[in-house]
Amino acid sequence: MACREKLRLVGIAGSGCLSTVVVTAVAVGLAAGGFAYLAYGQAQERPSQEPPRLAADRHTDPRIAKAIEEVSADRIRQTIEKLVSFGNRSTISAQDEDSIKAGKGIGAAREWIKAEFERYSKECGGCLEVKTDTFTEAPGERFAKPTEITNVYAVLRGSDAKQADRIVLVTGHYDSRNSDIFNGTDPAPGANDDGSGTAVSLECARVLSKAAAKTRFPATIVFLTVAGEEQGLNGSKHFAQMAKQQGWKLEAVLNNDIVGGDRSRQQDASVVRVFSEGLPAAASEAEIKRIRMLGGESDSPSRELARYIADVGRSYDAGVKPLLIFRLDRFLRGGDHYSFNQQGFAAVRFTEFREDYNHQHQNVRSENGIEYGDLPKFVDFDYVAHVARLNAATLASLASAPAPPATVRMLTKNLENDTTLTWEPSAGATAYEVIWRSTNAADWEYVQTVSSGTRATLKVSKDNVIFGVRAVDTGGHRSLPVAPEPER
Numbered sequence: 001m002a003c004r005e006k007l008r009l010v011g012i013a014g015s016g017c018l019s020t021v022v023v024t025a026v027a028v029g030l031a032a033g034g035f036a037y038l039a040y041g042q043a044q045e046r047p048s049q050e051p052p053r054l055a056a057d058r059h060t061d062p063r064i065a066k067a068i069e070e071v072s073a074d075r076i077r078q079t080i081e082k083l084v085s086f087g088n089r090s091t092i093s094a095q096d097e098d099s100i101k102a103g104k105g106i107g108a109a110r111e112w113i114k115a116e117f118e119r120y121s122k123e124c125g126g127c128l129e130v131k132t133d134t135f136t137e138a139p140g141e142r143f144a145k146p147t148e149i150t151n152v153y154a155v156l157r158g159s160d161a162k163q164a165d166r167i168v169l170v171t172g173h174y175d176s177r178n179s180d181i182f183n184g185t186d187p188a189p190g191a192n193d194d195g196s197g198t199a200v201s202l203e204c205a206r207v208l209s210k211a212a213a214k215t216r217f218p219a220t221i222v223f224l225t226v227a228g229e230e231q232g233l234n235g236s237k238h239f240a241q242m243a244k245q246q247g248w249k250l251e252a253v254l255n256n257d258i259v260g261g262d263r264s265r266q267q268d269a270s271v272v273r274v275f276s277e278g279l280p281a282a283a284s285e286a287e288i289k290r291i292r293m294l295g296g297e298s299d300s301p302s303r304e305l306a307r308y309i310a311d312v313g314r315s316y317d318a319g320v321k322p323l324l325i326f327r328l329d330r331f332l333r334g335g336d337h338y339s340f341n342q343q344g345f346a347a348v349r350f351t352e353f354r355e356d357y358n359h360q361h362q363n364v365r366s367e368n369g370i371e372y373g374d375l376p377k378f379v380d381f382d383y384v385a386h387v388a389r390l391n392a393a394t395l396a397s398l399a400s401a402p403a404p405p406a407t408v409r410m411l412t413k414n415l416e417n418d419t420t421l422t423w424e425p426s427a428g429a430t431a432y433e434v435i436w437r438s439t440n441a442a443d444w445e446y447v448q449t450v451s452s453g454t455r456a457t458l459k460v461s462k463d464n465v466i467f468g469v470r471a472v473d474t475g476g477h478r479s480l481p482v483a484p485e486p487e488r
């Protein structure tokens with residue numbers, strides 16, 4: 001039995017294998033920022049049994065590993081080429097019946113995406129509910145006249161009636177643009193921005209709906225494609241508001257925008273950037289005050305989601321590693337994840353490592369030997385497939401995991417060097433893990449398993465580290481961690 005397994009069974013009482021882990025931890029720690037660990041170890045009585053470090057942890061579900069192998073670069077290429085064939089997918093482009101029949105404009109793109117979701121659903125015995133969210137945007141800065149906008153999405157309903165109201169979501173925007181935001185007729189291929197993200201959402205739907213027959217997902221997965229992004233995030237804004245108004249338990253939003261891995265020489269195809277907000281956009285003044293007091297600036301739900309993706313990146317061979325960027329988005333740019341952040345949901349953005357601005361928001365042309373335009377030939381379809389695998393593994397892990405623990409509290413009634421945490425039981429959980437890291441560490445470093453009960457006392461000072469609590473099921477799936485709130 002592996003040390004980790006033993007740990008899970010014996011729980012917080014510990015076992016002989018822990019001392020082995022300590023030796024490794026210190027050795028690895030010294031090489032990889034373990035100084036802080038030693039520092040806080042010295043600052044108080046050294047615990048007799050040290051917890052294991054998280055970095056060596058892999059939480060791999062063989063069924064999920066198998067499912068993501070089904071992601072096909074060739075399918076993704078076909079999707080992107082099809083999207084490009086609609087000519088111009090600007091939100092203000094044609095969507096009348098004749099244009100749809102002619103296969104031109106955003107209306108034709110919308111109908112094709114819908115038909116594609118329906119086709120996947122047919123292949124899985126009707127397992128997907130294909131839906132649209134349509135509304136009319138009033139004239140404004142980027143709309144000359146009232147414009148109908150349609151988001152298209154497919155719902156893979158959770159298999160556990162008690163957990164099906166928990167939702168995880170993947171999205172990309174299917175609208176495109178050229179140099180002129182008011183041009184709805186000339187070519188705006190949008191192969192990378194954001195044919196690539198649309199293809200990720202579709203491919204996740206295809207692969208996970210297929211996998212759902214064998215690998216049941218207790219929570220619900222939504223595969224979304226939105227319009228209006230280039231006009232001002234209009235589609236995602238409407239969708240996120242709907243989710244908020246309808247009280248969706250939306251635990252995670254993965255926004256893929258410009259994940260084509262543009263084939264420029266300086267591209268690094270081994271990584272994909274994952275952007276996450278620090279202070280939540282939806283936090284009230286009182287909440288901001290509390291975050292400031294507690295040093296919680298890097299523990300927004302979106303950032304915990306980003307760290308979760310890092311864990312998925314270690315656990316599965318997606319072909320690309322997440323590179324966490326602790327920032328809402330790139331300079332001068334925005335994206336659909338922000339619409340969800342504004343409604344208080346955890347949401348992150350995936351984007352290729354290095355963007356080529358000659359291949360975004362540009363009329364297709366050649367000037368002084370430079371090719372402009374967002375064409376399929378600049379897209380690395382293998383790279384998009386890798387990003388889709390990372391997304392699919394994240395969605396499947398989250399949808400398989402128990403609900404995150406609720407009402408996580410840290411007792412701060414007395415001055416003491418130990419830390420006591422309490423929480424409420426999660427649906428589907430068989431154990432819990434308390435995880436923590438030094439205040440100056442980017443990612444979780446240590447873990448202590450709690451195999452029974454919903455309370456733990458650790459010989460670690462709450463003043464020196466940041467804690468999180470997550471739920472674990474029998475299959476080893478981890479929930480998103482929850483940062484504790486102090487309670488007196």
Ligand SMILES: [Zn+2]
Nearest residue numbers: 193194257258
């Ligand atoms: Zn975009």
